Amino acid sequence: MLEIKNLRKSFAGFQVLKGVNLTIPKESMTFIMGGSGTGKSVLLKHIVGLLKPDEGEIWFEGQDITKLSERELQIVRKKIGLLFQEGALFDSMTVFENVAFPLVEHSRMSSKEIKLKVEELLQAVELLSAKDKFPSELSGGMRKRAALARTLALNPQVILFDEPTTGLDPILQITIMELIKKIKETFKLTCVVISHDLILALKFAEKIAFLHEGVVVEEGDPEKIRHAAHPFVRKFVESALLDKKFETKEVEHEL
Amino acid sequence: MNFFSPIGRLFLRFIEDAGGIFLFFWQSLIFTFTPPLRFRLFLKHMEFIGVRSWLVVALTALFSGMVTAYQVHHALVKFGGQSVLGGVVALTLTRELGPVLSAIMVVARAGSAISAEIGSMRITEQIDALKIMAVNPIQYLVTPRLWAAMIVVPLLTAMADLIGIAGGYLIGVLVLGIDHGIFVARMQDMVELIDIMSGIYKSIFFGAFLVTVCCYKGYFAKGGAEGVGRATTEAVVISSVGILISDYVLTTLFF
Ligand SMILES: Nc1ncnc2c1ncn2[C@@H]1O[C@H](COP(=O)(O)OP(=O)(O)OP(=O)(O)O)[C@@H](O)[C@H]1O
Ligand SMILES: [Mg+2]
Numbered sequence: 001m002l003e004i005k006n007l008r009k010s011f012a013g014f015q016v017l018k019g020v021n022l023t024i025p026k027e028s029m030t031f032i033m034g035g036s037g038t039g040k041s042v043l044l045k046h047i048v049g050l051l052k053p054d055e056g057e058i059w060f061e062g063q064d065i066t067k068l069s070e071r072e073l074q075i076v077r078k079k080i081g082l083l084f085q086e087g088a089l090f091d092s093m094t095v096f097e098n099v100a101f102p103l104v105e106h107s108r109m110s111s112k113e114i115k116l117k118v119e120e121l122l123q124a125v126e127l128l129s130a131k132d133k134f135p136s137e138l139s140g141g142m143r144k145r146a147a148l149a150r151t152l153a154l155n156p157q158v159i160l161f162d163e164p165t166t167g168l169d170p171i172l173q174i175t176i177m178e179l180i181k182k183i184k185e186t187f188k189l190t191c192v193v194i195s196h197d198l199i200l201a202l203k204f205a206e207k208i209a210f211l212h213e214g215v216v217v218e219e220g221d222p223e224k225i226r227h228a229a230h231p232f233v234r235k236f237v238e239s240a241l242l243d244k245k246f247e248t249k250e251v252e253h254e255l
Numbered sequence: 256m257n258f259f260s261p262i263g264r265l266f267l268r269f270i271e272d273a274g275g276i277f278l279f280f281w282q283s284l285i286f287t288f289t290p291p292l293r294f295r296l297f298l299k300h301m302e303f304i305g306v307r308s309w310l311v312v313a314l315t316a317l318f319s320g321m322v323t324a325y326q327v328h329h330a331l332v333k334f335g336g337q338s339v340l341g342g343v344v345a346l347t348l349t350r351e352l353g354p355v356l357s358a359i360m361v362v363a364r365a366g367s368a369i370s371a372e373i374g375s376m377r378i379t380e381q382i383d384a385l386k387i388m389a390v391n392p393i394q395y396l397v398t399p400r401l402w403a404a405m406i407v408v409p410l411l412t413a414m415a416d417l418i419g420i421a422g423g424y425l426i427g428v429l430v431l432g433i434d435h436g437i438f439v440a441r442m443q444d445m446v447e448l449i450d451i452m453s454g455i456y457k458s459i460f461f462g463a464f465l466v467t468v469c470c471y472k473g474y475f476a477k478g479g480a481e482g483v484g485r486a487t488t489e490a491v492v493i494s495s496v497g498i499l500i501s502d503y504v505l506t507t508l509f510f
Contacts, residue, residue, distance in 0.1 A: 048387045074389040081387070088384035092372075102388045105291075154388070 001026035001190050002047065002158065007056035009042060016042050017053070018214030024158075024207075029184060029191045031201040033236070034211035040194045041085055043211070044160045047192075048082050049073040060158075078106065081156035085163050085194075087147035089135040095122070095146045096131040102154045121149040124179055126172075141168045148176065152183060158190040165195060173197070177204050198240035202226065210236070272493070279393070279474070280467040283401050286394035293399045300403035304365040308411060311360045316415035319352050320344065320422025328431050337431070341438035342445030344423035349446060350510070353416040354454040355502050358461035361408055362494045366469040369400060370490035373473030374483035382474070397470045401463060408462030409455050416454065453510035457502065464501065465494040 002024040009017040016039040024030050032040055045051040047058055049065055058065040065076060089098050099118045103109055109117065122128040125145040135143055148164060164180065165173040177200060184191050195201055201208050202222045209219040210233045218225065218233045228234055324344050331337045373396055376382050385392040420442075427433045472490035476482045 045383075050383050050386060070391075074391075077387050077389045084380050084384060086380060088380040090376075090381055090384070091379070105388065105390050 001060070002192075003057075003059040004043075004047075005057045005059070007043070007046060007058065008054045009039070009046065009051065010054055015214060017046075017056075019056070020211070020214070020216055022209055022216050022219065024190060024192055026190055027184075027188050028206040029181065029193065029204055030207045030209065031193050031195055031205040032209050032211060033195060033198065033201060036196075038211050039214060040211055041162055044082060044162055044192070044194065047160060048077055048080055078154065079157045081151045081154060081159040083144075083147055083151045083159065083161045083164055085166075087135070087143040089143055089147055089150070091135045094132050094134055095127060095138070098135070098146060099149045099153055102150065106154060117153070118149075121152055122146075124152075125149045126175070141172065144168065145172075145176070155187060156189070158192070161191065161193045163194050163196070165197065165200060173200060180204075198237060275475075276467055276471050279397070279471045280401075280463065283393050283397040283467070283470075286391060286398045287402070289391070289394060293395065296395070296399035297402050300400045301407050303368075304361060304400075304403055304407045305411070307368065308357075308361045308364045308407075309414065311364055312357045312411045312415050313418050315356050315360055316348075316353065316419040317422040319356060320348060320419030321426045323347055323352065323419075324423040324426035324431070328427065328433075337433060338437050339441045339445065340427045340431075340433055341424070341440075341442035344427065345420050345442045345446045346450055348419040348423070349416045349451045349454045351454070351502075351506075353419060354412045354458040354461060355498060357412045357415045358408055358458060358465060358498045359495050361404070361411065361462070362465050362469070362491055362498070366465050366494055367487050367491050369466065370469040370473040370487045371483055373470055374476035374486045375473075375480075377474060377476045378479055378483060392474075397467075397474070400466050400470060404462035404466035405459050406462075408465075409458045412455060412458035416451065457505055457510070460501065460505065461498050464497060468494045468497065 004020055004022040004024075007017050007020040008015070020043060022032075032043065034040055042051060046053055047060075047065065049068060053066055056066065060076065060080070063072075063076070065073070068076065089095075090101065093101065096118055099121055100114050103114045103117060107114070119128060119131070122131055125148055127142060127145050127149065130138060130142060130146075135146070138146065144164065144167065148161075151159060151161075159180075161180065165176050168176060180191060180193070181204060183189060193201075193205070202225070205222055207219065208222060208225045209216050210225070210228075210230070211217075212230075212232045218228045218230045220228075225233065226237060228237065324340065327343045327347070328337055328340055331340060331343070373382075376396070382392045382396075385395055424438060428435050428438050469490040472486040472493070473483070476486035478485070
């Protein structure tokens with residue numbers, strides 16, 4: 001579905017992506033994991049053409065996205081949605097207007113239909129009560145959910161989620177992931193999720209890829225990642241799972 | 256040796272900026288003709304620029320008109336020509352002070368705000384968000400502001416002309432004791448339609464110029480909140496100086 005080949009990108013002489021190769025299977029949930037600052041967000045921005053690579057290709061529907069002009073990209077972008085890490089909500093608009101924005105721009109819906117659709121989306125991310133608030137009046141987690149609703153509004157075929165659950169409470173994390181999964185299954189979407197949360201990844205991912213020092217060092221299904229050989233991935237897995245054991249023990253102890 | 260290098264660098268920066276600004280202007284003008292027509296945004300920005308600026312423009316015009324009357328009277332009295340005061344004040348205002356002062360006040364009040372707003376949209380990825388929702392950010396952010404400024408700045412200039420002349424009248428007739436009839440008659444003799452229109456034409460240019468510069472600086476802001484501050488300062492300096500320089504050039508060439 002999406003094929004990333006030998007992607008390289010430097011910023012002012014500092015190489016962030018050093019030849020990323022990754023295939024994202026159609027209608028699947030792929031998690032991209034890795035340490036902070038390893039270029040996960042940069043990688044997603046290449047997929048929607050916000051950044052141009054120094055070298056490499058990204059194939060989508062028989063086209064190399066990296067070679068498209070801004071106008072050709074507009075067509076691709078209607079098919080690929082991106083949830084920004086910081087939300088990137090328009091701060092001159094209310095939550096409602098933010099979510100309605102892509103519909104007003106691109107759909108042929110009447111304003112009544114748009115209202116219904118937006119309210120349905122806001123309901124799904126549990127934000128209906130905040131619909132008339134401005135982004136500056138929201139908490140970080142609320143902003144993230146509003147941005148999620150906006151990304152979902154256009155029903156893209158592929159959605160790239162840049163840390164959709166970071167900064168949310170554990171219950172909401174699961175709720176959001178369940179929501180993404182449900183939407184993915186209903187609309188047969190291809191989802192790419194960036195996350196630091198291995199537990200969540202093991203639970204929801206069909207494929208996990210580890211980005212480390214500018215390359216994908218390990219990829220495969222959760223079971224494969226659990227028993228990965230690469231030292232960085234092992235360390236990542238061990239710390240995450242240890243944490244979990246620790247947590248469960250503590251809970252038992254309290255009981 | 257090193258004395259001239261900052262000048263050289265400034266000159267290179269100027270050439271680079273000038274090219275970028277012109278291209279930016281050209282693009283936003285061209286995007287007028289790509290649908291959708293953003294009429295509501297155009298109205299909104301007209302209101303924004305007008306509401307923010309009219310009071311300062313009115314005050315500036317009033318006092319400039321008054322002080323011009325004093326100074327011109329002082330000069331005219333030396334050879335007993337004070338009867339033409341009305342004409343000279345009106346010419347100074349319609350041809351020079353009206354358009355230039357209005358434009359500079361619009362820079363200070365609305366231009367800086369535009370630059371800061373677009374700059375903060377850049378650094379919080381809102382411009383990228385527009386792009387990935389397949390909305391052309393220049394067409395959405397700049398084109399409506401360009402047209403709004405090209406309409407509102409001339410309107411403000413016309414207002415400034417009127418208020419400035421009223422200020423001149425106040426001083427000339429009520430304080431310096433020039434006869435009402437003579438003041439008005441000289442004004443009617445000396446001021447032709449082309450004098451008023453030359454000021455208005457210039458102000459259309461100033462409006463387009465200042466809004467392009469302010470949008471351009473904000474649009475390419477980088478480096479966090481500090482970068483937005485820097486962009487805003489540069490926008491105000493470049494537009495104000497540019498207005499004065501281009502006023503000279505336009506006046507010698509055309510008017
Ligand atoms: N526009 C840019 N200009 C210069 N450097 C950049 C730019 N965008 C990203 N970088 C650099 O690229 C590197 C990777 O950034 P990126 O945002 O992709 O990290 P990340 O993996 O998403 O981290 P996190 O998990 O903290 O979000 C960082 O060192 C960052 O400084
Ligand atoms: Mg990131």
